[in-house]
Amino acid sequence: MSLLVTTAAAAQAIRTPQLHAINPSLSLTPRADTPVQQQMQQNYRTQLLGAQRELLQANPSGLSREQIDIGHQLNTYDAAPR
Numbered sequence: 001m002s003l004l005v006t007t008a009a010a011a012q013a014i015r016t017p018q019l020h021a022i023n024p025s026l027s028l029t030p031r032a033d034t035p036v037q038q039q040m041q042q043n044y045r046t047q048l049l050g051a052q053r054e055l056l057q058a059n060p061s062g063l064s065r066e067q068i069d070i071g072h073q074l075n076t077y078d079a080a081p082r
Contacts, residue, residue, distance in 0.1 A: 051070055052074065055067045
């Protein structure tokens with residue numbers, strides 16, 4: 001029983017990180033500190049946009065799982081501060 005109480009107390013002592021859903025001003029993507037990192041993020045975003053465009057041409061409804069996942073990834077880059 002004492003182990004259970006100790007574990008519960010330890011779990012309460014651990015600080016949980018803030019989540020984007022709670023604080024929308026937090027960025028979902030890592031901040032690019034160097035021009036190389038910025039270029040890599042921009043290239044990845046461009047690749048995502050190209051993949052999204054191709055998938056939309058194949059399936060105009062835009063409701064496939066892959067299209068939804070790409071949309072979510074793009075939303076994280078579009079919401080990131082530049």
